[in-house]
Amino acid sequence: MNRRKFVQNSGLGAMAALLGTEIVFGNTLPKGYIPLGLQDPDPFKMFDKNPEMLVLNDKPWNIESLAHLLDDRVTPNRSMFIRNNGIIPQEIDLATWTLTFDGESVRGKKSYTLADLKSRFSQHTYQLTIECGGNGRSEFNPPAKGNQWSVGAVHSAEWTGVRLRDVLEDVGITSDAVYIGFHAADTHLSGDPKKEPISRGFPIAKAMQDETLLAFQMNGKDIPLAHGYPLRLVAGGWPASTSGKWLTGISVRDKVHDGPKMTGTSYRVPCLPVAPGTEVADEDMCIIESMPVKSLITYPKTGATLSQGKSLSFRGHAWAGELEVTRMEYSIDFGSNWKECTLEAPANRLAWQHFSGETRFPQKGYYEVWVRATDSRGNAQPMVLPGWNPKGYLNNACHRIAVKVS
Ligand SMILES: Nc1nc2c(c(=O)[nH]1)N[C@H]1C(S)=C(S)[C@@H](COP(=O)(O)O)O[C@H]1N2
């Protein structure tokens, strides 16, 4: 709904209700004037988000979560970050919404309505962790342009839908298929209807995994508008930019998909490590695939205080892209000594895993709790910033919280 029009057409009483208080001198309000208090949409109300979250940008909307808001095992909408490259589609008609398959490597172009997808293919639910490739960008030096995400651009919700694989089999793809690319209903910031804000994808092998979904539900309900209503591609473990929201099309390509944000430096890192600040030629940049091992302490919130002699219980989640986390450790002495945390198995492949620990502190003073996850190939999170790259992707340094014992 257009809030501006709604406010313009509403009377004093309705405006007072929206403001939550009487408009004193309301009888002198110029006709058609929108009180300042109602001019900007409140993003927290509009998207049903926790007001502690951080708005990084409002055109397009980019809203970050915080470590302590991500404590739930399955992330609820209220604490999920929002990352948009363009403008959220406004008018969505479920009856006419279609998903169209095209590209060099389909036997023929084919479209499905939402009802087709729901009735013709079996439905599956998975908890899938998706993290923005730029999560942690704010730490890099020299700084990288783009949203200055701290640690909160990750979530692990439950997605329900049909398998992309099942639908691709129904479409029929040719043996030269190597990649899929998504198309979506959001619009470019320039307003040019021919321009796509983002059209990314992944190799056929990822498209064929059990967990790669064309989802129409999140956490058991319709997907919230900001997260891709009414249909979303979900590719757990890969940069979240490959999980196309407001999905209208899939191109099956005979080469690596070359839509907007697939080329140049977008979602790519230098194929070989470079010194901070180095300019890297496009041909020396490689596409980010599976995300690296990472973890987050979600309880307590950093800055916790504790009385001496008491033990501290802490917990959080760990994930490792396509791999599993096999070891979780913590340190209270800035990484000199590490002890084991309790680590749980994931709800399913590509869901994050829960860890917990309990520690005592030897005397009064300032401490930090650091945690470190290790994946099934033996890769551990770095304690300091990992390799600098021009766009500030893949910062998987150990998360840490401050604790004061008094
Ligand atoms: N159609 C569309 N899909 C999109 C985007 C977008 O701008 N448009 N942004 C991508 C990026 S970069 C990220 S990090 C995730 C964010 O998902 P979320 O907003 O549900 O958290 O959506 C991805 N899918």
Ligand SMILES: [Mo]
């Ligand atoms: Mo992203």
